Amino acid sequence: MSRLQIGQLGFMDAAVERRAAARTDALGEVARLVDWDRFAALFKGVHTARCGEAAFPPLTMFKVLLLQKWHGLSDPQMEAALADRLSFLRFAGFSLDDRTPDHATIWRFRDLMGQLGLIGKAMAELDAQLCAAGLAMKAGTLVDASLVTSAARRPTMKEPRESPGDPEARFGTTNERGRYAFGYKVHVAVDAATSLVRTAIVTPANVQDVTVLPRLLDRATGTLYADRGYDSDGARAEAAARGLGDGFMRRRRRGGAALAPEQQARNDAISLIRRRVEKVFGTMKRIYRLGRMRAHTMQRNATDIMLFAVAYNLRRWRAITMAG
Numbered sequence: 001m002s003r004l005q006i007g008q009l010g011f012m013d014a015a016v017e018r019r020a021a022a023r024t025d026a027l028g029e030v031a032r033l034v035d036w037d038r039f040a041a042l043f044k045g046v047h048t049a050r051c052g053e054a055a056f057p058p059l060t061m062f063k064v065l066l067l068q069k070w071h072g073l074s075d076p077q078m079e080a081a082l083a084d085r086l087s088f089l090r091f092a093g094f095s096l097d098d099r100t101p102d103h104a105t106i107w108r109f110r111d112l113m114g115q116l117g118l119i120g121k122a123m124a125e126l127d128a129q130l131c132a133a134g135l136a137m138k139a140g141t142l143v144d145a146s147l148v149t150s151a152a153r154r155p156t157m158k159e160p161r162e163s164p165g166d167p168e169a170r171f172g173t174t175n176e177r178g179r180y181a182f183g184y185k186v187h188v189a190v191d192a193a194t195s196l197v198r199t200a201i202v203t204p205a206n207v208q209d210v211t212v213l214p215r216l217l218d219r220a221t222g223t224l225y226a227d228r229g230y231d232s233d234g235a236r237a238e239a240a241a242r243g244l245g246d247g248f249m250r251r252r253r254r255g256g257a258a259l260a261p262e263q264q265a266r267n268d269a270i271s272l273i274r275r276r277v278e279k280v281f282g283t284m285k286r287i288y289r290l291g292r293m294r295a296h297t298m299q300r301n302a303t304d305i306m307l308f309a310v311a312y313n314l315r316r317w318r319a320i321t322m323a324g
Contacts, residue, residue: 027067027091030318035129042121046112056101061109062122063092064101069311072289075103114303123200123306126313127219130196135320140192140222140247142277143230145209147174148285148301150183151293168298172205181205184293186284186305189216190277192225196316197280197309202302210235223247225274228267247273284308 036059043058067088068078081088082100094100101109113119130136152166163169163182171180185207189199198219201212209229217224217238223245226235231251239246249267252259259267285291288308293301 025087026318027087029322030314031091033133033317033321034126034314038125038129039122042118042125046109046116046118056105056109057093058109060093061101061106062113064106065110065113065307066311066314067091068106069288069307070315072287075106078106079103110303110307111300114299119303119306119310123310126310127198130313130317133317135191135194135196135317136219136221137191137193138221140225140273141198141217141220141244142190142192142225142274143188143213143216143220144190144227144274144277144281145185145187145212145229146281146285147172147181147205148184148186148290149181149292151296154182166296168204169293170204170206172207184298184301185209186281187212187216188277188280188309189220190280192222192273192276194316194320195276195280196313200305200309202298202305204298214238217242217244220244225270227271227274249274280312283312288312 039062040057040059043062046058046061047055064078064082067073067081068075071081073081079100079102082092082094089096089098089100113122127136150163150166150169152163152169155161155163161171166183169183171182172185173179174181183205185203185205187201187203187209188197190197199216201215203212210232213226213230213235220242221244224239225247226249228249228251231248236246236248239248247270249270250259250263284305288311290304290308294304295301
């Protein structure tokens with residue numbers, strides 16, 4: 001399994017490096033935080049070239065995916081950007097003389113990452129490095145879910161409830177006036193102190209938030225903060241069994257009495273703490289342009305969401321480090 005040899009710097013590369021050293025280099029600052037060798041070890045068996053051709057190094061391709069996610073670029077747009085963005089070339093490890101991947105190669109690598117489960121391993125590796133850097137504060141964990149519409153056309157009332165173009169997408173109700181959306185649901189667990197995403201899971205939109213909760217808690221610490229949708233005896237028992245504090249907002253039971261004033265005051269206090277997780281979803285949808293899914297299968301959409309989580313956490317790591 002042959003690899004392309006990239007990154008052999010020439011005279012012009014040295015000149016570019018001197019120019020880059022004179023200004024703030026956000027990509028370089030991110031790159032210096034990470035132990036990339038540990039990621040390279042995760043990806044060493046990945047080969048995306050066709051017909052036995054030499055392939056781009058997997059770590060380089062992973063960095064290309066991060067650049068793509070940070071800048072909201074399609075695969076063709078990413079191909080074009082690699083042709084003339086010097087900062088992109090430096091971050092990914094290319095020299096000015098190197099051939100860069102085309103859009104089909106970028107697509108194949110991302111798809112293979114999902115098929116092999118490597119994006120989940122990459123997210124876990126980054127989480128381990130964040131913890132080693134002292135960024136797992138253990139003060140609390142925020143959980144929440146948000147609907148993201150399908151890339152396929154929404155079925156009309158006269159059509160079947162499933163789409164032949166995206167057969168795993170489903171209708172689900174939003175928390176806003178019970179409106180229906182067609183697509184998927186993104187579930188996250190977020191560190192309360194740093195807003196770092198610890199876990200991200202994608203399900204069809206009709207899956208209830210509380211049923212996914214146990215899968216979100218493997219890295220949870222401190223008090224578990226959750227909205228009314230998670231308020232159940234089973235969820236609180238699950239949190240207690242994991243040694244997590246009770247930060248569940250309380251909801252009025254059907255046919256039961258209204259919440260007591262002290263319970264409502266407690267809900268209001270928890271709501272203020274939970275705002276951080278809502279900002280994560282806002283960033284995901286506005287800045288990373290994931291208000292609508294980009295693929296037509298749950299596996300590919302899950303890969304896209306976990307790539308978002310990795311890219312988002314890397315930027316948060318830099319922001320926290322710069323602020324400190």
